[in-house]
Amino acid sequence: MxxxxxxxxxxxxxxxxxxxxxxxxxxxxxxxxxxxxxxxxxxxxxxxxxxxxxxxxxxxxxxxxxxxxxxxxxxxxxxxxxxxxxxxxxxxxxxxxxxxxxxxxxxxxxxxxxxxxxxxxxxxxxxxxxxxxxxxxxxxFRNMDERLEFYLKRYAEKTGKKSMDISHQQIADDLNSSREVISRLLKKMEQRNLVKLHRNMIELI
Amino acid sequence: MxxxxxxxxxxxxxxxxxxxxxxxxxxxxxxxxxxxxxxxxxxxxxxxxxxxxxxxxxxxxxxxxxxxxxxxxxxxxxxxxxxxxxxxxxxxxxxxxxxxxxxxxxxxxxxxxxxxxxxxxxxxxxxxxxxxxxxxxxxxFRNMDERLEFYLKRYAEKTGKKSMDISHQQIADDLNSSREVISRLLKKMEQRNLVKLHRNMIELI
DNA sequence: TGAGCCCTGTGATTTCTGTCACCCCGGGAG
DNA sequence: CTCCCGGGGTGACAGAAATCACAGGGCTCA
Structure with a gap:
């Protein structure tokens, strides 16, 4: 182009x-x-x-x-x-x-x-x-859980995709947090039916 | 003028x-x-x-x-x-x-x-x-103690004065924190000889 | 096939911060 | 002078997040 x-x-x-x-x-x-x-x-x-x-x-x-x-x-x-x-x-x-x-x-x-x-x-x-x-x-103003949601939403917007190929570690780096924290919060989001977790991939619902 | x-x-x-x-x-x-x-x-x-x-x-x-x-x-x-x-x-x-x-x-x-x-x-x-x-x-990247130091330094720069007329509550508001936290951190700074505390006034050293 | 690596889950512990409760003190209003 | 109020000190506790430790699973590469 x-x-x-x-x-x-x-x-x-x-x-x-x-x-x-x-x-x-x-x-x-x-x-x-x-x-x-x-x-x-x-x-x-x-x-x-x-x-x-x-x-x-x-x-x-x-x-x-x-x-x-x-x-x-x-x-x-x-x-x-x-x-x-x-x-x-x-x-x-x-x-x-x-x-x-x-x-x-x-x-x-x-x-x-x-x-x-x-x-x-x-x-x-x-x-x-x-x-x-x-x-x-x-x-x-926001706690990590809300920041994580914002992050995922923005990522989906920017890439235009609902399923993002990204590891928990990468997210933690981007948010200046740690892998364990992100993993736990993602788990909670999955329980709330906001996402579906896969290996190296997160699906937004 | x-x-x-x-x-x-x-x-x-x-x-x-x-x-x-x-x-x-x-x-x-x-x-x-x-x-x-x-x-x-x-x-x-x-x-x-x-x-x-x-x-x-x-x-x-x-x-x-x-x-x-x-x-x-x-x-x-x-x-x-x-x-x-x-x-x-x-x-x-x-x-x-x-x-x-x-x-x-x-x-x-x-x-x-x-x-x-x-x-x-x-x-x-x-x-x-x-x-x-x-x-x-x-x-x-910074914890509240470092943010507080940054805040005080900047305040002093902007006003050009070493003694600032400000209450702990006002600082807490500016940093979106709480009065108690700021009070405690200021106390520690005083012990480290970085500031001198007075009523409604903080002196930078 | 096995070694090693990265990804993920999870518990235990610690640190930082916010919140609550209650104190004293100084200064102004009456 | 007394009362009251805002400023400040401090302990106890709660919650968020970081850190440590470890386990299992999948994938790659020799």
Whole structure:
């Protein structure tokens, strides 16, 4: 699929520029696209697949913030890009993914010259900010059982599937919890007839 | 103090427009500037004082996100403004404050016509996003004792004072915790010689 | 076929936090 | 001055979650 179809709103001049300067890269499921502390050289637009953005703590903990789907971009990479910062988050391909990498040194001009670009950037900030807000809500106000339900619901939404191929351990990592806790809570959900548990797979009901 | 001195970066045309269309309002300490669920009619720029932005849960819990100081603006009000949404956060004056209210229907044109304005908006998004990230870090990875230390440090930074006039109950509210827990943790901090406790006042060391 | 690994279930224990109960103290209102 | 109220200290307890320990089952690979 041609990348332009993912971003039909972009104006011709912008498309030309991207065509000339950006690089399209493929990642396999599990590949790290951007690492915490890494110097950012490009802004990433997702074309295909699914990218997971999460935060890392000093002592090895992880915490999932949100997913990027085709047509979306990483707000953090834009933020850091403009300031020539290092990344504050990890980006990992959760499925095989196609990503368009736009060199950061172009950002300033693109913002100035292409209205459709800065609209896209603003839109991106807004969406990520909103998602971050709901994430804050969850960890600030909710117990693990409710957070788990939210997690599963969101996962199903993003993948569009009712059955998710994921282990309890992975969920625990994403929620910065532990496997046993997740297992127990899932068991309870199964008893409430909300899910059906299988090996490496959870079915939503 | 004239509001223009708070925003020296704004270009002449923008200043004129704001002069003509915006309204300056005064709030006393404790006044609610924006309520959760309220329809947003203006974007707020802080001129004087200190404004607290926090999230509310359905069941009465609060959770402090960050402070706005003079020269800063509420990213959330911009987000909602552009989409003509309702507010997702509370904004309360923590000190007597002066706020410039810019009607939301102007936002689109301002973004298009005034470069200094959209730079300001982008900057605002970036800063708030960054703050939100560090907030997420704290609640996701840290225990209450570390969150408390972070809270006190930030409070001292924002006010520029080493002694803060605040009750344990207020801190507990901001952290969505309870008074007893905060009291105990503060006691421990006092034993570690990090603070000195007084009635309605905490001294940082 | 057997070894090793990962996934899952489950009990026991511990730590952290929230909640309840009750205390004292200081300061302002009457 | 006394009363009352909000601020703060503290113990006891409850519940959530993390941690430890261990067992069984399935899958892969030699």
């Amino acid at each position: 041609n990348w332009k179809e993912r971003f039909p709103q972009f104006e011709p001049g912008l498309i030309e520029l991207i065509e000339k300067e950006a690089v399209q890269r493929s990642f396999n499921a599990g590949d790290v696209i951007m690492r915490t502390g890494q110097y950012i050289k490009s802004t990433a637009l997702v074309l295909e697949g699914r990218v997971k953005i999460y935060r890392e703590s000093q002592d090895g903990g992880e915490f999932l913030m949100y997913y990027l789907l085709p047509g979306q971009a990483c707000a953090v990479s834009m933020i850091c890009a403009i300031q020539t910062h290092t990344s504050e988050v990890m980006a990992v391909a959760e499925e095989d993914s196609e990503v368009l990498m736009i060199p950061v040194h172009l950002m300033d001009d693109m913002m100035n010259q292409y209205k459709t670009w800065y609209q896209f950037v603003i839109q991106t900030y807004r969406n990520r900010f909103d998602e971050l807000l709901s994430v804050v809500d969850n960890i600030a | 004239n509001w223009k001195e708070r925003f020296p970066q704004f270009e002449p045309g923008l200043i004129e427009l704001i002069e003509k269309e915006a309204v300056q309002r005064s709030f006393n300490a404790g006044d609610v500037i924006m309520r959760t669920g309220q329809y947003i009619k203006s974007t707020a720029l802080v001129l004087e004082g200190r404004v607290k932005i926090y999230r509310e849960s359905q069941d009465g819990g609060e959770f402090l996100m960050y402070y706005l100081l003079p020269g800063q603006a509420c990213a959330v009000s911009m987000i909602c403004a552009i989409q003509t949404h309702t507010s997702e956060v509370m904004a309360v004056a923590e000190e007597d404050s002066e706020v410039l209210m810019i009607p939301v229907h102007l936002m689109d044109d301002m973004m298009n016509q005034y470069k200094t304005w959209y730079q300001f908006v982008i900057q605002t998004y970036r800063n708030r996003f960054d703050e939100l990230l560090s907030v997420v870090d704290n609640i996701a």
